[in-house]
Amino acid sequence: MTAVNPYEAFRGNSVLHAWAFKTGALGFSGLVERLVGAAIASERFDLAWVESGDIISAACVETMRRSCGVVILYHIDNCFAPRDGRRWRLLFAALTHYDLFVAPRDRCVDEALRSGARRALRVNMSADEVVHRRPELSDEDLRIYGSEVAFVGTWMPERGPFLLELVRRGVPLKIFGPRWRRAQEFEALGDRVVEERLADAEYVKAISATKVGLVLLSKGNLDLHTTRSFEIPAVGTLLCAERSIDHERLYRENEEAVFWSNALECADLCFALLADERRRSRVAEAGRRRVVANRSFNEASIFYVLSYLGF
DSSP states (O other), rough: OOOOOSSGGGGGGTTTEEEEOOOOOOOHHHHHHHHHHHHHHTOOEEEEESSSTTTTTHHHHHHHHEEEEEEEEOSSOTTTTTGGGGTTHHHHHHHOOOSSEEEOHHHHHHHHHTTTOOEEOOOOOBOOOOTTTOOOOOHHHHHHHHHEEEEEEEEOHHHHHHHHHHHHTTEEEEEEOOOGGSSTTEEEEGGEEEEEEOOHHHHHHHHTTEEEEOOOOTTTTSSSOOOOHHHHHHHHHHEEEEOOHHHHSSSOOTBBBBSSSSHHHHHHHHHHHHHHHHHHHHHHHHHHHHHHHHHHHHHHHHHHHHEEEEE
């Protein structure tokens, strides 16, 4: 575990952001509680914002409460889905101690309230105002990240067969992301995979340097949209996403984004879009305008949460 102090940037703003480290290891909970207590010391904050919550115990929440008037849990994962086993054990034990549970799924909000959460609020995931802007791409950037169709994301069991089917249908696909060596399809996907976890700047370059940006929803998380649903159009790339209730609510189909329900439909869309630059540019720009008009960015999402709490 890398030691990180996430508190310093917020001291001058009278806000404590308690970042839940992505280890999921229960053995760290006591250490995290001590680190949080030491970081807070005798200072006072308006609120504590916890992300994920997988190693934040009830005792740690109460430690924060002694220095913070309000403790929020922002949970972008889905602790109520069966995929992660006992990873969320501490979260469930601490759930009733938070003043507000925030999640991007109606189902999670309902489940949290049934599980004893004091209050629960549904928000959309979001892009970042600063990070997700179209960059200037050098010739070297285009050599490394350039593609016709790209999926940027971690390997998950359902993603390998789907993307391999696109390749078999002739889609000129490039895949960026970690854990792809776990895929049974890895050898068949061949040099289409750039298996690494991209930093923010490289992630944006990979999205910006493709003509068609794919969004695949996590079945294990029961997602109906993801951060990529906003990041891809925010960067100015065409959004080609799995059809869902959320996607159809967020974008006008074939005007601001395009949607598919299976690999065949996705492949056909990709070929049509690659053959029609004018259509591709028009939909991409309309999608970017929609993200801006809807204020689908982190800052607006945070202000929405704070406004709900009366800040």
